[in-house]
Amino acid sequence: MNYHSEKLKSGLYLVATPLGSARDITLRALDVLFSCDAIAAEDTRSMRKLLNIHNIPINDRPLLSYNDCNGDQVRPKIFEWLDRNMAVAYASDAGMPLIADPGYQLSKQAADRGFYVTSVPGASACITALTLSGLPTDRFFFEGFLPVTKEKRRNKLKELSNIHSTLIFYESPKRLIKMFDDLVAIMGENRRAVIARELTKKFEQIISGTLAELYAIIQKEQLKGELVVLLDRPISTGLTDTDVKAELSVALSKMTLKDASNFVAAAHGLSKRYVYNLALSMRNNL
Known part of the structure; x- marks a missing residue:
């Protein structure tokens, strides 16, 4: 006993x-x-x-x-x-x-x-996932479940995008693709992330990679069970808005606004949405 x-x-x-x-x-x-x-x-x-x-x-x-x-x-x-x-x-x-x-x-x-x-x-699932993630553990922010609607979910991710901590979320398998669609759009394709599933169970799995890599995986394979999603802290590029605008100015002379934004974002691991909004503001101020 x-x-x-x-x-x-x-x-x-x-x-x-x-x-x-x-x-x-x-x-x-x-x-x-x-x-x-x-x-x-x-x-x-x-x-x-x-x-x-x-x-x-x-x-x-x-x-x-x-x-x-x-x-x-x-x-x-x-x-x-x-x-x-x-x-x-x-x-x-x-x-x-x-x-x-x-x-x-x-x-x-x-x-x-x-x-x-x-x-x-x-x-605790969030702490267990954090210890297995390989992401920094000195500072972390637990968000839990994101809002159900796309607009509210993206607005929440914008709030979280520049927090200099490991971010921890809970998510259901049915909403995982929608979540990653928004994560890639707001956080950028190159941010490191981890999906932890079925913690302490027989089929426990820890999947690591960039947001783009994990997005590709979950589009091919439907993950089941209890899920914890973790994001690394933002990539520090050392670039200011002025620096990004300078590169956009060159790219915009050769490409469409969308292509130029994607090109600069990919080159520096920046959020496509962030770079696109800068490019849009540049065009509107012409």
């Missing part, structure tokens, strides 16, 4: 669960799941499976579904438990609660009401 019973203080326990391998769970997490008075889980089926694997009986303890769709209706019940001095464990579907997860409002409102809230840390 990998767990032991303990008398838990009344409060909300944010319990990290495995990404894939059921053994990637801490002993403390098992203790809390065994000893708590009630459990709220993003996916109750996954939670029951995890408890069964580790031989933790649910007995007559409440196991409540808590997710994006029912959060407003379920939170009052959890606060009722906390009012009754119960120890309540909350777990997301996989990984660390509150990271791209519906538990934020639960945690915030519990703390606002004066309840004890603590973390039982463990696996």
Whole structure:
């Protein structure tokens, strides 16, 4: 038996669960799941499976579904438990609660009401992917899921394009091509990137390359499973807008605006959109 019973203080326990391998769970997490008075889980089926694997009986303890769709209706019940001095464990579907997860409002409102809230840390997909990516780890920015619509997604990427940190995103397989279409357009073809999929599972895969190279791969092969996309920090070219405009001036004397923009962008690993907008401003000011 990998767990032991303990008398838990009344409060909300944010319990990290495995990404894939059921053994990637801490002993403390098992203790809390065994000893708590009630459990709220993003996916109750996954939670029951995890408890069964580790031989933790649910007995007559409440196991409540808590997710994006029912959060407003379920939170009052959890606060009722906390009012009754119960120890309540909350777990997301996989990984660390509150990271791209519906538990934020639960945690915030519990703390606002004066309840004890603590973390039982463990696996996290964004950190696991970062450690495997080969990209700089000294500074990173976690964005999570990008907006669904193209316009909002591209506007968000423009905001992020010059952040001098490794960027980390979550994405679904169905939206991956649309995401990379926008990444290439906004960030440029030559920015280094990584796709990490099925972390800690049997078919774990880390794919590295430029955005253009990864875009070509996903157009030929549909990647499945849970995905983390990471981008290297911006390529430092040392070029100012004035430098780029000087090169554009020469290119525009021989090419169309679009071709000149693509030529200069490719030569320096710059975003096509950035160079095109500079070329457009030059033409409009003539």
